[in-house]
Amino acid sequence: xPVESIFPRLEPLLPRVQKPIQYVGGELNSQVKDWxxxxxxxxxxxxxxxxxxxxxxxVQILYEILNEREGVLAERTYSVWPDxxxxxxxxxxxxxxxxxxxxxxxxxxxxxxxxxxxxxxxxLTALDLAGIPLVAADRGEEHPIVLAGGHAAFxxxxxxxxxxxxxxxxxxxIALAITEVIAEWKDEGRPDGRDGxxxxxxxxxxxxxxxxxxxxxxxxxxxxxxxxNRPGVPWRVDKHTVMDLDAxxxxxxxxxxxxxxxxxxxxxxxxxxxxxxxxxxxxxxxTRPVRERSITTIGAMVxxxxxxxxxxxxxxxxxxxxxxxxxxxxxxxxxxxxxGTNTSLSLPSTRVDAFNITLANEFSRGGRRSGLTxxxxxxxxxxxxxxxxxxxxDDLIRTVTTAYENGWRQVKLYFxxxxxxxxxxxxxxxxxxxxxxxxxGREATGRRDIRCTVSIGGFVPKPHTPFxxxxxxxxxxxxxxxxxxxxxxxxxxxxxxxxxxxxxDGQPSVIEGLLSRGDRRVGKVVRAAWEDGARFDGWTxxxxxxxxxxxxxxxxxxxxxxxxxxTVRERDEVEVLPWDHLDAGLDREWLWQDWQEAVxxxxxEDCRWTPCYDCGVCPTMGTEIQIGPTGKRLLPLSVx
Amino acid sequence: MPxxxxxxxxxxRLRVRxxxxxxxxxxxxxxxxxxxxxxxxxxxxxxxxxxxxxxxxKISYAGAAATGVASExxxxxxxxxxxxxxxxxxxxxxxxxPAGLDIVDVVPVRQGREGDAPVKPGAFADxxxxxxxRIRLDGVAERDAAAAVAAFLGAGAIEVERLTKKGRRRFDxxxxxxxxxxxxxxLDRRAAEAADAPCAILRMVVRHTTPAVRPDDILTGLxxxxxxxxxxxxxxxxxxxxxxxxDTGGLTDPLDPDRAHPGRVTEQPPGDDAGAAGxxxxxxxxxxxxxDVVSACS
Numbered sequence: 005x006p007v008e009s010i011f012p013r014l015e016p017l018l019p020r021v022q023k024p025i026q027y028v029g030g031e032l033n034s035q036v037k038d039w040x041x042x043x044x045x046x047x048x049x050x051x052x053x054x055x056x057x058x059x060x061x062x063v064q065i066l067y068e069i070l071n072e073r074e075g076v077l078a079e080r081t082y083s084v085w086p087d088x089x090x091x092x093x094x095x096x097x098x099x100x101x102x103x104x105x106x107x108x109x110x111x112x113x114x115x116x117x118x119x120x121x122x123x124x125x126x127x128l129t130a131l132d133l134a135g136i137p138l139v140a141a142d143r144g145e146e147h148p149i150v151l152a153g154g155h156a157a158f159x160x161x162x163x164x165x166x167x168x169x170x171x172x173x174x175x176x177x178i179a180l181a182i183t184e185v186i187a188e189w190k191d192e193g194r195p196d197g198r199d200g201x202x203x204x205x206x207x208x209x210x211x212x213x214x215x216x217x218x219x220x221x222x223x224x225x226x227x228x229x230x231x232x233n234r235p236g237v238p239w240r241v242d243k244h245t246v247m248d249l250d251a252x253x254x255x256x257x258x259x260x261x262x263x264x265x266x267x268x269x270x271x272x273x274x275x276x277x278x279x280x281x282x283x284x285x286x287x288x289x290x291t292r293p294v295r296e297r298s299i300t301t302i303g304a305m306v307x308x309x310x311x312x313x314x315x316x317x318x319x320x321x322x323x324x325x326x327x328x329x330x331x332x333x334x335x336x337x338x339x340x341x342x343x344g345t346n347t348s349l350s351l352p353s354t355r356v357d358a359f360n361i362t363l364a365n366e367f368s369r370g371g372r373r374s375g376l377t378x379x380x381x382x383x384x385x386x387x388x389x390x391x392x393x394x395x396x397x398d399d400l401i402r403t404v405t406t407a408y409e410n411g412w413r414q415v416k417l418y419f420x421x422x423x424x425x426x427x428x429x430x431x432x433x434x435x436x437x438x439x440x441x442x443x444x445g446r447e448a449t450g451r452r453d454i455r456c457t458v459s460i461g462g463f464v465p466k467p468h469t470p471f472x473x474x475x476x477x478x479x480x481x482x483x484x485x486x487x488x489x490x491x492x493x494x495x496x497x498x499x500x501x502x503x504x505x506x507x508x509d510g511q512p513s514v515i516e517g518l519l520s521r522g523d524r525r526v527g528k529v530v531r532a533a534w535e536d537g538a539r540f541d542g543w544t545x546x547x548x549x550x551x552x553x554x555x556x557x558x559x560x561x562x563x564x565x566x567x568x569x570x571t572v573r574e575r576d577e578v579e580v581l582p583w584d585h586l587d588a589g590l591d592r593e594w595l596w597q598d599w600q601e602a603v604x605x606x607x608x609e610d611c612r613w614t615p616c617y618d619c620g621v622c623p624t625m626g627t628e629i630q631i632g633p634t635g636k637r638l639l640p641l642s643v644x
Numbered sequence: 645m646p647x648x649x650x651x652x653x654x655x656x657r658l659r660v661r662x663x664x665x666x667x668x669x670x671x672x673x674x675x676x677x678x679x680x681x682x683x684x685x686x687x688x689x690x691x692x693x694x695x696x697x698x699x700x701x702k703i704s705y706a707g708a709a710a711t712g713v714a715s716e717x718x719x720x721x722x723x724x725x726x727x728x729x730x731x732x733x734x735x736x737x738x739x740x741x742p743a744g745l746d747i748v749d750v751v752p753v754r755q756g757r758e759g760d761a762p763v764k765p766g767a768f769a770d771x772x773x774x775x776x777x778r779i780r781l782d783g784v785a786e787r788d789a790a791a792a793v794a795a796f797l798g799a800g801a802i803e804v805e806r807l808t809k810k811g812r813r814r815f816d817x818x819x820x821x822x823x824x825x826x827x828x829x830x831l832d833r834r835a836a837e838a839a840d841a842p843c844a845i846l847r848m849v850v851r852h853t854t855p856a857v858r859p860d861d862i863l864t865g866l867x868x869x870x871x872x873x874x875x876x877x878x879x880x881x882x883x884x885x886x887x888x889x890x891d892t893g894g895l896t897d898p899l900d901p902d903r904a905h906p907g908r909v910t911e912q913p914p915g916d917d918a919g920a921a922g923x924x925x926x927x928x929x930x931x932x933x934x935x936d937v938v939s940a941c942s
Contacts, residue, residue, distance in 0.1 A: 015667065016782075019712050019877040024670040030742055032682075260682060262668070262675045262742065314682030314740070346699050 011105040026054035029102035032260035042077035047111040051123035057082040059267040065254040079103035083126040099134035108134040118156035121519035122542035159467040159583040162526035164214035173243030212241040225564035227580040249297040269317035270309040278323035286466035292621040295630040303638040329632035335366040337638035379418035383434035389605035408445040414455040422463040422477030431485040457504040462513030470598035475574040479510030511549040517571040523582035528559035591620025654723035661749040668744030669714035683740035692723040715882035754902040771898040779846040783875040789826035789844035792870035802865040820857040823849040
């Protein structure tokens with residue numbers, strides 16, 4: 005069946021929309037493969053605007069891995085802004101890929117990468133524009149398999165009605181395995197239709213097919229049981245873990261857009277996983293164990309990626325980049341290699357310790373030295389013990405003092421508000437910490453132009469973390485504490501003007517909380533909000549709290565549960581959680597114990613350097629910690 | 645604060661004519677500037693950098709066609725720390741840029757005689773006195789376009805209003821227009837003649853004035869004098885920019901004064917549907933259009 009490009013119909017309409025370049029494709033290193041030569045065709049979607057979605061590592065990696073295979077084709081699609089959505093509806097133009105502008109409905113799979121739950125409504129827009137029935141049960145053999153991945157897919161229950169399948173964990177290997185299953189099923193003449201394919205995927209144990217599980221509820225609204233409803237479907241679905249990052253050195257040929265995007269750099273993941281054990285951090289819990297990429301592979305990827313892209317900046321990504329066992333060598337060797345080439349290096353996600361200043365100095369050699377970012381997360385020592393963010397205030401002061409002595413003028417500090425057991429004084433302690441930072445900077449440098457920016461995010465309890473049982477803090481309390489902090493800083497004559505405060509109000513976090521820990525009943529809320537116009541919920545200018553509360557009120561009217569039940573209610577140990585049948589490898593008893601220890605303020609060490617504390621991941625998943633040092637170094641590149 | 649050695653000085657300056665064609669017309673000026681910087685790095689062209697904490701490559705642009713407007717004649721200047729063969733720079737840079745952002749011509753800036761003051765910045769921009777534009781109007785019959793053109797040319801002054809950076813302004817658009825004509829859609833006369841799919845092409849030479857008179861403003865003027873109202877967004881292409889030849893009313897090549905040697909480094913165009921550019925409006929057009937430039941009516 006020939007699939008034609010919709011571009012000739014789209015092009016004359018593009019002058020009517022904002023930033024039309026984001027819809028024309030043609031990125032450097034993008035590719036268009038022959039449609040008819042492909043046995044399996046993937047449409048990969050990042051359900052947010054192009055400027056956010058294009059740089060996404062997960063999509064770029066899968067795009068490249070799938071397209072490298074013969075007989076497999078992958079194209080990308082992103083959320084269109086409401087102005088183009090209106091134009092597309094007016095002219096009957098379907099959701100399209102940016103590579104060859106093919107209609108998304110023509111593909112075998114629509115794979116969505118959910119970094120955040122706030123992209124759920126954008127998925128519904130895309131399905132609707134694509135002409136794919138919103139509800140999975142209404143789809144026929146001719147429709148793509150709608151498949152979710154990414155961190156939010158570790159609890160896909162709120163969108164279970166709309167998904168055919170979900171995968172947990174690293175996508176590289178499972179995407180290829182799914183491709184094989186689909187190819188065989190098509191080659192065999194699609195036995196047993198759509199359900200035949202879904203059953204094959206479910207039976208593999210690595211793909212969650214929501215429709216093959218029944219959820220029953222207790223009269224009080226809690227879940228009674230989640231159970232497979234047909235033979236051959238496993239009780240639990242496991243996450244996927246790639247065990248040798250050096251064998252998967254992607255992206256090799258990064259996509260370079262014409263349009264401006266949020267990250268204009270070449271990013272290399274230097275390791276996956278984190279065992280620091282910060283209790284609020286879903287990423288750290290669900291990506292265990294730590295698997296490092298070796299210094300030599302990092303060096304080769306940076307070299308190739310820069311040549312292929314022409315980017316001027318390299319980002320060394322991970323959940324806590326300074327923790328790589330050879331980060332000092334990586335930093336020094338890369339800085340040596342690119343000295344004098346106007347290539348800058350950046351290291352997002354660093355922890356608070358003096359070693360990071362050495363790294364930062366290395367990275368900014370001959371370049372800018374604008375600001376350093378640290379994330380103490382909690383304002384008081386007690387709060388940091390609860391969340392297991394082991395940073396002493398004196399350590400922080402020592403670190404920033406070193407930073408200021410080394411020529412840095414601005415320090416950015418990240419915190420959260422609304423953490424479990426938090427009291428007003430814990431948030432007000434942020435002001436004290438910021439004051440000491442400024443004081444230390446002025447003393448160290450003898451200057452007055454020292455700045456400190458405090459950024460505060462609202463805490464949202466996430467599945468598969470020790471805080472999955474916690475009551476989320478209501479938004480009124482969060483807002484009150486933030487206002488109090490602002491007042492304290494504003495009235496501080498000596499330091500207040502040197503301290504910047506950035507925060508958002510608490511309401512969006514409540515909806516994120518609903519979508520994070522919701523069950524299948526929340527699907528009705530998502531749909532109602534979407535029908536009422538919810539789009540781009542991660543964007544302040546598009547988000548409407550009133551729309552979501554109205555949708556929750558209407559959609560849950562006949563249920564014994566409501567918005568508060570999902571968010572500000574604490575769960576007890578025996579309650580069946582909506583994601584209990586989805587296995588991130590974490591032992592449930594260990595999580596509960598860690599939750600209890602959190603309340604007591606008991607800390608837990610990183611298992612990379614201390615004995616295993618039995619979180620359960622390695623034995624359950626058959627994985628192990630993979631860290632260096634390798635003892636190798638990077639050689640300078642021969643000058644071009 | 646970090647202090648390094650002073651950046652290497654510029655030893656060669658190249659003037660580059662480039663085109664933005666087809667769907668790449670939707671790039672903004674900022675998009676183009678990022679794409680060029682990256683292409684320069686990928687192509688290994690030894691660009692000079694400015695001094696300071698955030699060194700910038702020495703690439704400057706002379707004006708820029710608006711987002712959505714295609715162009716055969718955009719210009720930039722690039723400073724190199726080592727001299728390079730302009731022909732090689734043309735092909736390397738062109739290969740490193742996405743198809744549709746195409747390098748047409750590369751000419752070294754002609755240095756004055758020894759002892760002369762170096763060419764002042766801005767001097768090149770001064771050569772760009774006017775632009776030649778082609779506007780394709782789908783859904784407009786040629787005779788309607790021609791009637792509107794006649795009314796436009798016959799008017800003494802035509803004031804239009806537009807939001808500029810300095811706020812809403814009213815200005816005359818007639819005086820800036822030194823040539824304007826209507827013609828039928830060239831390559832697909834059958835469609836143009838069909839009653840349901842008419843198409844007209846406007847070609848014009850417009851002087852660069854302040855405030856700038858854009859093709860859009862001309863269309864506004866045509867609407868005011870003759871009710872010409874295209875049903876769909878017009879497709880605008882800049883065919884050339886350069887000094888205005890008072891005798892012919894056409895444009896000359898702004899790079900000519902820099903050509904030290906007779907050997908020119910110009911892209912050989914694949915097709916040449918802008919061949920009509922050899923008409924009275926544009927005697928000097930080296931504005932070869934690729935097949936990407938849509939001239940035919942759809």
